[in-house]
Amino acid sequence: MKRKILLATILGSFFFSGIAFSEVMHGSFKGFPIVKLFIDGKEINNEVPAIVVDGNTLVPLRVISEALGREISWDGDSQSVFVGKKPSNxxxxxxxxxxxxxxxxxxxxxxxxxxxxxxxxxxxxxxxxxxxxxxxxxxxxxxxxxxxxxxxxxxxxxxxxxxxxxxxxxxxxxxxxxxxxxxxxxxxxxxx
The missing domain is CATH 2.60.40.10 (Immunoglobulins)
Known part of the structure; x- marks a missing residue:
């Protein structure tokens, strides 16, 4: 039983130190660890970086869309983001x-x-x-x-x-x- 607790403690410390290490390695943005973003082999730096929130990687859509040559637009009335072509109206x-x-x-x-x-x-x-x-x-x-x-x-x-x-x-x-x-x-x- 003591071995299982010791093993769980060791694995947990490795897991949390990995998260802390990634935050130290790339920094943080509003308290969330920053992730490096690459598009076609080129690192993308932006004032709003890619971050990890609750285990999900969130990336700035405008930066990705523009880097891929796609138009992006915001419609405040419908609270919608359009990448490329808008749906037919x-x-x-x-x-x-x-x-x-x-x-x-x-x-x-x-x-x-x-x-x-x-x-x-x-x-x-x-x-x-x-x-x-x-x-x-x-x-x-x-x-x-x-x-x-x-x-x-x-x-x-x-x-x-x-x-x-x-x-x-x-x-x-x-x-x-x-x-x-x-x-x-x-x-x-x-x-x-």
């Missing part, structure tokens, strides 16, 4: 019941011009072939549903769609407003 509507949407997506291309894309597919469910062009209109809205900008274009399959056929679209906004909260997508056909 679409309100897809068809101006007639002959079409349905699928695969709606939006993304920001931060190249030289800065282009905001709204992409997706429209399926003809009318029961017959569309005989003319199918126009897609995207309206960008702010969080109060105020219209920021509207842009129209046509499906990639000019000349119509057969019944149950799907066409793709990519509506682009050059130099878009920064306060886009959601978008509406509408479709109309010149005829069947």
């Amino acid at each position: 679409s309100n897809a509507q068809s101006t007639n019941q002959n079409f349905e949407f699928s695969g709606l997506n939006d993304y920001y291309d931060d190249g030289l011009l800065g282009i905001y894309h709204v992409t997706g597919q429209v399926k003809n469910i009318s029961g017959e072939r569309t005989s003319r062009f199918i126009e897609i209109t995207v309206t960008l809205l702010d969080k109060n549903k105020k219209v920021l900008r509207t842009q129209s274009g046509y499906l990639s399959s000019f000349g119509g769609l057969d019944n149950n056929e799907t066409g793709s679209f990519d509506i682009q906004f050059i130099n878009p407003p920064k306060n886009i909260a959601e978008y509406e997508v509408k479709v109309k056909s010149s005829g069947f």
Whole structure:
């Protein structure tokens, strides 16, 4: 019995001395041991370091995201952090019941011009072939549903769609407003 207590005491002292050693080795931040952070072999130093809290390693998300070339943003209204693309905030509507949407997506291309894309597919469910062009209109809205900008274009399959056929679209906004909260997508056909 004494041997078990002695063994537990020795193992416990090794465990706690390891924690104390790591804190002495790298320092502490607000009372928590600091952990070195490496991305692609390069050590990352930041004013808010990686730390260990209750056995979990917490790392600064902004530093990691930016080091990996990903955009990061904060939405105070929803108390959410977005790394890379935000989830689609679409309100897809068809101006007639002959079409349905699928695969709606939006993304920001931060190249030289800065282009905001709204992409997706429209399926003809009318029961017959569309005989003319199918126009897609995207309206960008702010969080109060105020219209920021509207842009129209046509499906990639000019000349119509057969019944149950799907066409793709990519509506682009050059130099878009920064306060886009959601978008509406509408479709109309010149005829069947």
